[in-house]
Each structure stands twice: as C-alpha cells, then as structure tokens.
Amino acid sequence: MSEFQTNSRVIKWIEYRLPIFSYVNEHLVVYPAPKNLNYAYNFGSLAGVMLVVQIVTGIVLAMHYTPHVDYAFDSVEHIMRDVNYGWLMRYMHANGASMFFIVVYIHIFRGLYYGSYKSPREVLWFLGIIILLLMMATAFMGYVLPWGQMSFWGATVITNLFSAIPLIGDSVVTWLWGGFSVDNPTLNRFFSLHYLLPFVLIGVVFLHLWALHHRKSNNPLGIDIKGPQDTIPFHPYYTVKDALGLAVFGVFFALFLFFMPNALGEPDNYIKADPLVTPAHIVPEWYFLPFYAILRSIPDKLGGVIAMFAAIFVLFVLPWLDTSRVRSATFRPIYKQMFWLFVIVCLVLGWCGAKPAEGIYIIVSRVATFLYFAFFGLLPFIGWFERPRPLPESINAAVLKSGGGGAMPEGAAAKAEERG
Amino acid sequence: MADTTHGGQTRRDFLYIAAGGMGAVGVGAMAWPFVSQMNPSQDVLALSSTEVDLSTIDVGQSVKVFWRGKPVFIRHRTAAEIAEAEGVPMGDLPDPQADSDRVQRAEWLILVGVCTHLGCIPIGEQGDYGGWFCPCHGSHYDISGRIRRGPAPLNLEVPEYVFLDDNRVRIG
Numbered sequence: 212m213s214e215f216q217t218n219s220r221v222i223k224w225i226e227y228r229l230p231i232f233s234y235v236n237e238h239l240v241v242y243p244a245p246k247n248l249n250y251a252y253n254f255g256s257l258a259g260v261m262l263v264v265q266i267v268t269g270i271v272l273a274m275h276y277t278p279h280v281d282y283a284f285d286s287v288e289h290i291m292r293d294v295n296y297g298w299l300m301r302y303m304h305a306n307g308a309s310m311f312f313i314v315v316y317i318h319i320f321r322g323l324y325y326g327s328y329k330s331p332r333e334v335l336w337f338l339g340i341i342i343l344l345l346m347m348a349t350a351f352m353g354y355v356l357p358w359g360q361m362s363f364w365g366a367t368v369i370t371n372l373f374s375a376i377p378l379i380g381d382s383v384v385t386w387l388w389g390g391f392s393v394d395n396p397t398l399n400r401f402f403s404l405h406y407l408l409p410f411v412l413i414g415v416v417f418l419h420l421w422a423l424h425h426r427k428s429n430n431p432l433g434i435d436i437k438g439p440q441d442t443i444p445f446h447p448y449y450t451v452k453d454a455l456g457l458a459v460f461g462v463f464f465a466l467f468l469f470f471m472p473n474a475l476g477e478p479d480n481y482i483k484a485d486p487l488v489t490p491a492h493i494v495p496e497w498y499f500l501p502f503y504a505i506l507r508s509i510p511d512k513l514g515g516v517i518a519m520f521a522a523i524f525v526l527f528v529l530p531w532l533d534t535s536r537v538r539s540a541t542f543r544p545i546y547k548q549m550f551w552l553f554v555i556v557c558l559v560l561g562w563c564g565a566k567p568a569e570g571i572y573i574i575v576s577r578v579a580t581f582l583y584f585a586f587f588g589l590l591p592f593i594g595w596f597e598r599p600r601p602l603p604e605s606i607n608a609a610v611l612k613s614g615g616g617g618a619m620p621e622g623a624a625a626k627a628e629e630r631g
Numbered sequence: 632m633a634d635t636t637h638g639g640q641t642r643r644d645f646l647y648i649a650a651g652g653m654g655a656v657g658v659g660a661m662a663w664p665f666v667s668q669m670n671p672s673q674d675v676l677a678l679s680s681t682e683v684d685l686s687t688i689d690v691g692q693s694v695k696v697f698w699r700g701k702p703v704f705i706r707h708r709t710a711a712e713i714a715e716a717e718g719v720p721m722g723d724l725p726d727p728q729a730d731s732d733r734v735q736r737a738e739w740l741i742l743v744g745v746c747t748h749l750g751c752i753p754i755g756e757q758g759d760y761g762g763w764f765c766p767c768h769g770s771h772y773d774i775s776g777r778i779r780r781g782p783a784p785l786n787l788e789v790p791e792y793v794f795l796d797d798n799r800v801r802i803g
Contacts, residue, residue: 367750390671
C-alpha cells in the first residue's frame with residue numbers, strides 16, 4: 212500500500228494534526244480490492260448514494276412540511292403544487308425509498324450468493340442487518356407522515372403488532388401512540404424519529420465500512436486475498452465501475468421518478484386519513500410485502516408476529532447455520548439451486564402480500580412461508596453432504612485463466628500490482 | 632488501601648460497587664422521564680369520556696361515535712337479534728362470553744369498533760354472522776360483537792359505560 216505523499220504545505224499542516232488526507236487515500240484511493248469483483252458488487256455504493264439522496268431530499272421536505280394531523284396532508288399537497296420543484300423533491304424522496312430498498316435487497320442477495328456472511332465477516336453482516344432494520348423503521352415512519360388513509364391505517368396495523376405481546380402488549384401500544392389511537396402525538400414522534408434515524412444509519416454504515424475495510428471485500432470466488440497480485444487499487448478501477456453502475460441505475464430511478472412516480476404507491480394515500488373508515492384493502496409498501504405475507508400466513512396473532520420478526524432475525528444466525536466452508540455458491544452445486552429457489556420464494560411471498568388474505572393466496576403464502584424457513588433449516592445439513600467443486604488456486608490465477616488478460620491488459624495488471 | 636482488606640475484599644471494591652450502583656440508579660431515574668413522556672399526556676387523558684343521546688337511534692339502527700380517537704359502535708338491537716345473540720352455544724365461540732355479560736341493557740349493544748386483530752374498523756351488517764366484518768384480514772364478528780371466524784383472537788371490546796337515564800349514556 213503506497214504511503215500518502217504530498218508537496219502541499221497546507222495539506223501537510225492539516226495532515227500532521229488530523230490525518231484525514233492519508234485516511235481518504237488509504238480507504239478510497241489505494242484501498243486494495245479483489246480484482247475479480249463483478250457488477251453484483253455495485254449495490255453497496257448505490258445504497259450509500261441512495262442514503263445521501265434520501266437525507267438531502269428529506270431535509271428539503273422538512274422545510275415545507277407540517278407535522279400536525281390537521282395540516283400534514285395539506286402541507287404535502289402544498290409541497291406538490293406550490294413549492295418550487297416541490298413535486299420533484301417529494302417524488303425523489305418517495306421513489307427514492309423504493310430505490311433504496313431495491314439496491315439493498317440486491318446487495319443482501321449478493322451477500323447470500325457469495326457467502327459474504329461467513330467468517331471473518333459476521334460482524335459486517337450483522338451491521339448490515341441492523342442497517343436493514345433501521346431502514347425499515349425509518350421507511351415505515353416516513354410513510355405515516357403524509358397522513359393519508361394508508362399512512363394512518365398502516366401505522367395502526369403495524370403498531371398493533373405490539374399488542375400481541377402477552378400481558379404488557381396494550382400498554383406498549385398506548386405508549387407508542389401517546390394516546391388511545393394513532394393521533395397527533397404519534398405523528399409528531401414519528402416525524403422526530405424519521406428525521407433522526409437516517410443519521411443513526413450513517414453511523415452504522417461507517418461501522419459497516421470499517422468492518423468491510425478491516426477484513427476486505429469478499430469476491431465472486433469467495434476465496435481469500437493471498438497477496439497484492441489478487442488486488443487492484445479501488446481508484447480508479449472501482450470508482451469508475453461504481454460510476455458506470457450509478458449512471459445505469461440513475462436511468463432506472465429516473466424512469467420511475469419522471470414517468471411513473473406513483474406506480475409504487477397506493478392511490479388510497481391521496482385520501483386524507485379518516486380514523487373512522489378503514490380502506491377495504493390495506494397493503495404496506497412493496498418492500499414490506501414478503502414479511503406481511505408471512506405475518507398473515509400464520510392463523511394466530513402472536514404466532515404471526517413472531518414469524519414475521521423471525522424472518523429477519525434468522526439472518527443473525529445465518530453464519531452458524533451455514534456449515535459449508537466454501538463461501539461462493541459458484542462452487543456449491545446444491546446451495547446454488549437452493550439460493551435461486553429462495554429468491555423465487557421471496558418473490559412469491561411479495562406477490563401474496565399484495566393479494567387479499569383469502570382462498571388460494573392463503574395456501575400459497577403458507578407454503579412459501581414454510582419454504583422460506585426451510586431454506587434456513589436445511590442449510591446446516593447441506594453443508595455436510597454437499598460436495599463442492601474444486602476452488603481455484605487464487606483470485607489472480609482464476610482471473611488470468613478465464614481470459615482476464617483480454618479484459619485487463621498485462622501492463623495494467625502489472626502496474627496495479629506495483630501500486631498495490 | 633491494603634490495610635482495610637476484609638476477607639479478600641478491599642475498601643476500593645466497596646467504593647467501586649457503591650459508585651457504580653449510585654450511577655445506575657441515577658441513570659435509571661433520568662431515563663424514566665424520557666420513557667414516560669411518550670405515554671398519553673394529561674389533555675389526552677382528559678378527553679377520555681363522551682356522552683351520547685340514544686333517543687335518536689331507532690330499533691335496528693346503529694351509530695358510530697368518536698371516543699378516544701376510536702369509533703364506538705352503538706347498536707339498537709331488534710328482539711330477533713337479541714334472541715340470536717343469546718342463542719349461540721358457547722362451544723361455537725373462540726372467546727366464549729355470554730351475550731348477557733356483554734350488555735347492560737339487551738337492546739343496546741355498545742362496542743369499541745376496533746378489530747382485536749390489528750386495529751382496523753370492522754364494517755357493520757356484514758360477514759357471515761350478521762354482525763361485523765373486518766376488511767383487513769377477514770375477521771367475522773356476530774351480533775354480540777363476538778369473534779366467530781378469522782385471525783382476531785378476542786371479542787370486540789366492551790367499553791366502560793353507564794346509563795345516565797333511559798336516553799343518555801356516558802362512555803368512558
């Protein structure tokens with residue numbers, strides 16, 4: 212790793228007191244990344260970008276929004292109609308939340324596929340789950356703020372989940388509400404926390420990156436970095452790769468933002484909240500649908516709530532459930548099929564969550580819920596009898612063998628090694 | 632400090648535990664206001680009763696009144712409905728409760744109109760049992776507001792109320 216060098220006396224003066232330039236150099240410039248990272252590895256940086264987009268647009272929206280039951284709905288319409296570019300800010304924020312979840316879910320599935328949760332990256336994985344939980348809490352509270360019908364009834368149903376707790380459930384719900392129903396105190400505290408949590412997220416993201424840079428990225432082969440020949444410096448190789456990914460993703464985001472900004476929302480949320488009328492068909496935002504389907508598939512209130520939370524918390528024990536010593540699914544013939552089946556199960560659950568809880572949908576969601584947990588239940592056994600394919604000798608050897616010489620000229624590779 | 636040792640424990644150990652204990656009490660005492668402030672405030676608690684004039688509700692009719700931010704269903708039941716509610720065998724009920732335990736005067740059924748599953752508002756005169764039906768997750772309630780089928784675990788709650796006279800009731 213090359214030491215940070217500069218001729219600037221100003222930078223030297225600052226560097227002596229706060230080594231920020233060498234820190235940036237170490238982590239964003241010369242940082243040695245595996246040379247075989249594919250485009251699945253773009254989604255971490257995209258998630259970081261989306262967090263920034265959400266914070267910037269959110270701060271702007273807070274300048275025009277009024278967190279009061281009598282004014283909240285109207286202030287959102289005021290943003291949409293009267294505030295200069297208010298429509299853009301709000302649509303960016305509302306669709307941005309969906310985009311954030313899209314990239315984070317792909318990022319998580321990437322980690323599942325390449326075994327990024329395995330030793331020595333368990334803490335990195337835990338921090339990722341904590342980020343997901345914080346995102347869910349933030350997104351849920353944010354959805355309440357426009358005070359439409361879905362805001363109100365979503366808040367009512369989700370906070371009522373806590374009433375399933377034996378003995379203290381009702382007191383907990385009253386405490387969450389600050390009253391006897393979702394009302395102004397609830398809206399106020401949700402606004403406060405919705406503003407706070409993204410900054411907590413930034414903190415956890417830093418820990419996530421710290422853990423990542425301490426043990427370095429996993430890679431599609433799932434084998435360790437054995438030396439400088441296996442890595443290339445982050446800049447320019449991955450800065451440019453991330454930039455290209457961001458440009459493509461930006462087109463995707465813009466497609467929703469400018470051409471179908473309400474496609475991912477519910478029309479009922481353009482009706483002002485009415486505590487006396489529940490909409491006939493209430494559904495959460497799409498990114499909660501698989502969990503909602505799990506909740507509804509269990510015919511018992513407490514059981515459903517436990518299953519729903521277990522669906523996320525099971526990820527915390529994943530590093531120990533998976534007994535295989537091979538990380539990447541590329542070399543695990545059985546796990547690879549299980550992984551894709553699991554992806555399909557998650558999509559089916561999402562589809563079930565959007566449908567009414569009746570007839571065939573109940574049966575399908577029960578089967579899918581069973582398969583969801585079966586995936587985790589089977590993992591320990593798969594690790595025992597699965598026969599993995601032989602692992603390559605090193606990242607470098609695999610890259611050169613797969614015709615990497617074409618994609619990466621010898622000269623460039625050699626140069627990268629000198630720098631690394 | 633070694634001169635104050637008693638059975639392997641030093642005065643420093645005692646001070647350590649005492650200081651730590653006091654610190655924990657202090658943190659706990661300071662934490663409570665931050666927890667308690669989220670409970671209903673005094674003005675919210677003050678709004679917790681409401682009076683209803685019953686003289687305008689005909690037999691067979693039901694009204695919704697607003698109480699503690701939630702709807703309360705008041706149904707003026709017909710004789711047939713009362714007979715139906717009283718005739719249900721206890722064995723058919725997931726949350727067994729006699730109709731007579733749920734009303735003060737049989738013709739007036741007063742219920743908190745909040746589904747005991749996840750808090751939606753059930754729709755009146757729907758469902759398979761002639762009572763209420765919750766559109767969110769499909770719970771059916773009968774003409775006594777008792778859960779008959781669906782994910783809700785309990786009967787619709789009966790609020791505290793008193794009849795002030797034949798035509799007025801105070802809820803809460």
